[in-house]
Amino acid sequence: MSRIEGVLNNLKGQGRKALIPYITAGDPSPALTVDLMHTLVEAGADIIELGVPFSDPMADGPVIQLACERALVHGTSLKQVIDMVREFRTRDDATPVVLMGYLNPVEAMGYEAFADAAADAGIDGVLTVDLPPEEAVDVAPLFAARSLDPIFLLAPTTTDERIRAISEHSSGYVYYVSIKGVTGSASINVEEVAAKVQHIHELTALPVGVGFGIRDAETAAAVGQVSDGVIVGSVLVDTIARNQTDPEQLKRALTDLLQPMRNALDNLTS
């Protein structure tokens, strides 16, 4: 059983929902990333999605675009991001880490070299925004052989036929993109999301995480009610942007943002 599956099974057994924060590696500086990852865990994260910065983040809104730019100023490379997870693992071998990013840095490193390095560093899953399962035929067996969970996106526009096919290529969880848009854009319509997630649950046994548009305890609770986990990105990254000069204040601000979400999710079941 993969680390992701283990954590999600455990939560399910307890009737709890997963809190999955996203930050961009190297933002505001590479030296801080591992510290921030520990902060996220202490504030209640169950799984961490760690963004790999890319020069052309086509699916991201301005907040994460700027995070990529800040990280790239320091030359943050995929290899360095993998090393950050290796360092994180020296203190935390329980919290799953999913790398999230775009395909080209992985292509540049080479699929096999990447899969080896990621597995060796203790990375658990890989979500590549611009790699649909149709194009993943070469890389899928390399991930499977190293127990790396491929996480794929589902969108409001995804047909039933595709939901089934994508789920068959996924393990760990599937990531439902709650809105048509880029990260950090519109606010979500909880009723629509609830209906779609329920429908996805009918088509796959995999846990469903929901991301895009979750910005506070209230939206986290509303989405947590209908899914297996909530993914929180832009609001955290925006907090990093606003506190980039003071690491201690930044950690407090991230904690102040995540803890109420954690509490709201845990109160759903009490």
Added chain:
Amino acid sequence: MSTKLTKELLESLPDARGHFGDYGGRFVSETLMDSLVTLEREYHRLKDDPEFQEKFDKDLAHYVGRPSPLYFAERLTRETGGAQIWLKREDLNHTGAHKVNNTIGQALLASFLGKKRVIAETGAGQHGVATATVCARLGLECHVFMGSEDVQRQALNVYRMKLLGAEVHAVESGTRTLKDAMNEAMRDWVTNVDDTFYIIGTVAGPHPYPLLVRDFQAVIGREARAQSLTQAGKLPDALVACVGGGSNAIGLFYPFLTDESVAMYGVEAGGFGLETGQHAAPLCAGRPGVLHGNRTYLMEDENGQISATHSVSAGLDYPGVGPEHSWLKDVGRANYVSVTDEEALDGFRQLTRVEGIMPALESSHAVAYGTKLAAGMDKDQVVIINISGRGDKDIHTIANLDGIEI
């Protein structure tokens, strides 16, 4: 090592997943997949639909003004002192470039699909103008994304688009050029996917765009082939076209691919010189990667981050290239070369001076290489240079370089 290309092989490409050998494909976020699948299905239905084809052909004849002439450049030939130089005059099209062939086709697709809102990216502004033009004619809402650096360089085209009723969005992210305009167009498309048709201007992007843009532009090569046989009495010995994304080049090359005797040269933007790293020549000096929905040759650093590019011509200032060109390079059917900014400017001046034809800075790259190539060939040989657009839009850039305020 050149592979012999048969009609059967060419017709099998792109394959069902949109691949030209190792290149092409559909590398986009999930939200766009359904739209791309629908577009592919509808295009395959419509391309053989007589009503659609009749409309397309009629528009090309009566709105664009096709066929465009194949013109024998007698003085340029004499001055060059080699092969006969013939010019395919896409600069004479309505809106002044080859871009309109494609925007007519895609706007027709948009209307057949019932989409009322159109978006486009543009570099030099020619594709933006061509899109704004067909939207004005069909009554479609039009949004054009353009890097803020290009908005500066191509102020004339920005104003033309506004007059045509389009909203021009200056893109401030990244390097503020064509690649960032394309990122922003993709972001808009993801957000407004239900009612929006994305008219991509070049043979890049996710499948089926490289296929349908090539099909719409192939009219250039079909005409040139027939014109060469009639006017020059033979097939050309060489074709020369500039390559940014590569739509005018693929349009010229495609109908000649099985004619083994016809050599092909795609001319990339060498900028300040390949050795400086400041250029936009991924086929000459890049390596394969994935950007904007397709696998193709790219300019990137060792970590897979896309490099900033440089060219005096905004329309060639792009780090990628259409996937079919990547394939044609690898199989050895077409040659990809580069000329520098300076050589292109010399080409611009020469054609203006001896033929009274002012080519776009993009097309000036083809002129510069084409004359060099012709100089080393025999007098009975024929070279066709694609004049993909006219140079009016570049007058300010050239005056600036000459230190003249207009």
